[in-house]
Amino acid sequence: MENCIFCRIANKELSSEVVYESDQVIAFRDVAPVAPTHILVIPKEHIPAVHNLSMEQRNTLLPAIFEAIDQLVEKENLAEKGFRVVNNAGQEGGQTVNHLHFHLLGGRSLQWPPG
Ligand code: 5GP
Ligand code: ZN
Numbered sequence: 001m002e003n004c005i006f007c008r009i010a011n012k013e014l015s016s017e018v019v020y021e022s023d024q025v026i027a028f029r030d031v032a033p034v035a036p037t038h039i040l041v042i043p044k045e046h047i048p049a050v051h052n053l054s055m056e057q058r059n060t061l062l063p064a065i066f067e068a069i070d071q072l073v074e075k076e077n078l079a080e081k082g083f084r085v086v087n088n089a090g091q092e093g094g095q096t097v098n099h100l101h102f103h104l105l106g107g108r109s110l111q112w113p114p115g
Contacts, residue, residue: 001046006099010044020072024064027072027104036107037076037083041068047100049089069104078106 001007008014009028016028019039030038043061047053053061073079083106088094 001099004046004097004099006040006042006097006101007046010042019075020068022064022068024061025068027068030103035105035110037078037105039072039076039104040101041065041072041104042099042101048098049095049100050087051089052100065102069102072104073106076104076106078104082106084110 005014009016010026016031018026018028020027020041024044025041026044027039027041030040043057043065045057045061047057047061069085073083076083083104086103086105087101088096088103
């Protein structure tokens with residue numbers, strides 16, 4: 001997807017602060033962080049949103065994404081105090097970039113429910 005910013009970040013056409021990378025997944029710091037740790041974990045492959053995952057992708061990509069989250073929780077020292085993993089889907093879900101991504105947020109007390 002040529003015009004997708006997250007595809008361009010995954011392809012290294014756009015710069016970002018990459019904090020994790022595997023065959024299928026890349027994670028980088030959000031350009032406008034809302035918490036001391038604000039990392040975006042994405043599949044390298046362009047998938048628009050979470051409900052667009054095929055059964056095969058659910059079985060292969062989701063474990064790879066959660067492996068990344070697990071390693072980042074360790075690296076960012078988030079396990080003890082807690083953290084949040086967020087996926088926004090579609091317009092009313094607050095998704096602004098239409099390439100599947102999971103926000104990993106931590107380092108401060110987070111409110112619930114969100115607005
Ligand atoms: P969404 O609202 O779609 O769940 O989250 C998209 C996130 O991507 C936002 O938190 C936004 O700050 C972040 N973002 C948008 N463009 C860029 C970019 O070019 N680089 C980085 N690192 N983050 C971006
Ligand atoms: Zn994309």
